Amino acid sequence: MASGPNMMDPICLVENKNAQFSVNQKALQILENISQPVVVVAIVGLYRTGKSYLMNRLAGQNHVECCTTSRASYLNPGFPLGSTVQSKTKGIWMWCVPHPSKSDHILVLLDTEGLGDVEKGDSKNDLWIFALAVLLSSTFIYNSMNTINNDDLEKLQYPGFTEKLMRMETKPDFPSLHFIWTVRDFTLELKLNDDPITEDEYLENALKLIKGSHPNVKKANLPRECIRHFFPKRKCFVFDRPVNDRELLAHLDEVLESQLYPKFKEQSNTFCSYIFTHARTKILREGVKVTGKRLGTLVVTYVDAINSGSVPCLENAVTTLAHLKNSAAVQKAADHYSEQMIQRLNLPTDTLQELLEVHAACGREAIVVFMNQSFKDENQDFQKKLLEIIKNKKEGFLQQNEEASAKYCQTKLDQILKTLKESISAESFSVPGGHKLYRKAMERLQCDHIHVPSKGVKTNEVLQNFLQSQVAIEISILQSDxxxxxxxxxIADLSKIMSFHFFCGIHTAKSENNRVVVGYQPDGQGLSHRILKSAPDVWHQAQNDLLTEEFSRKAEEMKAEIKHLRNIIEKSKKDKASWISKTLDGLATEATAILSLPAKVIGWGLKGLSSLFILKAFKHKKCLLDEITA
Structure with missing residues (x-):
């Protein structure tokens, strides 16, 4: 069989020890591994009536002729037959074989211990064996000897049996079973009122209700009513004796096929062919097919009910199966949703709407999968559970989508940012007007980022976070600029003043009676020298005072400006602009040193001092570069 074990021998399914039933876990595991629908044929009847022999024939374990011995050779032993008055079968035994005519089904044969066994001493065992066979099977065989008579029907009238069995049906849609009555060692003629009748007509005549209202009549009719009610479709087979030899009858499992009566072989073959053709798949309410795994659940549910002292109820079993089946349906539908979402989504999606549309389509498909697999979800509890699972899974995909988008955007942004970092490394922004250059570079960066395709739903957020992280750097660049x-x-203003005096070449010389001003001016061929005559001391002192006053005023303006800039920087991030403060300190020192010199010294090497001053103003640019690129 495709998904079930290849059972070479039957195995005990329900053990009956000390009037206590238990499920054999090994047999249960076998059923767990059968995923195909099952056709369950169960047989009950009085002990030592040949039930196991019929089940062996259904299993295909017929005797074959051995060419080297007069004894029979067997494919395998099959269900034990026994050759004494002691019952061989205890509990319920199971044999799973490939169905001979339905390739996608498994034939499950259930052989039960004999009813009326004197060794049991407790009629309740018979009740529960009978009930389990009825509840587990799709085709139920009752095996009797010789005839169908009132005594056979009354033997089914165990204390409270029919009342309890009737209570097992709590719904009008109880799945009807196929009932077969087999009569062994039948020796009578099939005639009624001297007219030939069929085997089925023989059964129907035996099940006719007796007219009358006497209590005995009602008692006699009760098993008839039960059978007619539970088994609307009925069939009857009668069998001649397989052999007449009592010795052979006692060891029927060793009898060669050639030793069987032809009539019995014909009847047996007809019986098996009918079972293979007409035996139904085990089906519960609403057309739910029972697989091996579900059959195992039924067995456990019924046996637990019996052991707890309650009636094994189909409704309870159906509820249990519905829970298991619907739970499995929820899982299968949820898995379908996840699989389809993964297949159809290419994270990150360009828009949120794209993901939601795929979610809606996959969700609808998952609901269809659930509806096809579910069973008796009357209050839609399991469907609601599925919707909740799908909702949670959707949130998970939304999060994955956002994470994928954020990661992709950051990766692309880092690639674009490489150009900006290179510009910073090249000190492109550490110059007067550097802030304007920086803004243009940032605009190009944003434009490049916007044009990157398939960034997903986190595009704007990642970009805004990046821009926010650059605020401190931009402030530093702006302040340094x-x-x-x-x-x-x-410095340029000071240089203009100092250059004026330098190029005028102002200096003074003393004479005995007056002051002479000597001037140096360029004449295109070099410097010419002339003496300015008779400049009074008053004029010279005024010029000197004017120069000193101009220098002092510029010095104060620079100090005020430096102080103002330092205050601004201290309000911003000090670690990002520390070099500016140091630079301004240097500027202040240099400016103070120069501007405090006597006026007549200023004329000495003013151009060189001006150059030194400018150099000092830029000597700390490296600090900003290191901190920005860190």
Whole structure:
């Protein structure tokens, strides 16, 4: 069999020890591994009436002729037959074989211990064996000897049996069983009122209700009513004796096929052919096919009920099966949803709507899968559970989508950011006007990022987070730009004043009676020298005072500007602009040193001092570069 074990021998399914039933776990595991629908044929009847022999024939374990011995050779022993008055079968035995005519089904044969065994001493055992056979099977065979008579029907009238059995049906849609009555060693003629009748007509006549209202009549009719009610489809087979030899009858499992009566072989073959053709798949309410795994659940449910002292109820078993089946349906539908989402989604999606549309389609498919697999989800509890699972899975996919988008956006942003970092490394922004250059670079970066395709739902968020992280750096660049620009302007203003005096070559010389001003001016061929005559001391002192006053005023303006810039920087991130403070300190020192010199010294090497001052203004640019690129 495709998904079930290849059972070479039957195995005990329900053990009956000390009036206590238990399920054999090995047999249960065999059923667990059968995923195909099952056709369950169970047989009950009085002990030592040949039930096991018929089940062996259904299993295909017929005797074959041995060419080397007069004894029979067997494919395998099969169900034990026994040759004494002691019952061989205890509990319920199971044999799973490939169905001979339904390739996708498994034939499950259940052989039960004999009813009326004197060794048991407790009629309740017979009741529960009978009940289990009825509840587990799709085709139920009752085996009797010689005839169908009132005594046979009354033997089924165990104390409270029919009342309890009737209570097992709690719904009008109880799945009807196929009932077969087999009569062994039948020696009578099939005639009624001297007219020939069929085997089925023989059974129906035996099940006719007796007219009358006497209590004995009602008692006699009760098993008839039970059979007619539970088994609307009925069939009867009668069998001649297989052999007449009593010795052979006692060891029927060793009898060669050639030793059997032809009539019996014909009847047996007809019986087996009918079972293979007409025996139904085990079906519960609403057309749910029972697989081996579900059959195992039924066995456990019924046996637990019997052991707890209650009636093995189909409704309870169906509820248990519904829970298991619907739980499995929920899992299968949820798995389908996950599989389809993974197949159809290419994370990150460009938009949230794209993901939601795929979710909706996969969700609808999952509901269809559940509906096809579910059973008796009357309050839609399991469907609601499935919807909750799908909702949670959707949230998971949304999170995965966001994470994939964020990761992809950050990767692409890092690649684009490489150009900006290179510009910073090249000190492109550490110059007067650097902030404007930086803004243009950031605009290009944003434009490049926007044009990257398939970034997903986190595009704007990642970009805004990046821009926010650059605020401190931009403030530092802006402040350094302003400091450098202001410093350069201040130096330029001082240089203009100092250059004027340098190129005028002002200096003084004393004479005995008056002061003479000597001037140096370029004449295109070099410097010409002339003496400015008779400049009074008052004029010279005024010029000197004017120069000193101009220098002092510029010095104060620079100090105020430097102080203002330092206050701004301290309000921003000090670690990002520490170099500006140091630079301004240097500027202040240099400016103070230069501007405090006597006026007549200023004329000495003013151009060189101006160059040194400018150099000092930029000597700390490296600090900003290191901190920005860190």
């Amino acid at each position: 302003k400091a450098l620009t202001d410093a350069a302007k201040a």
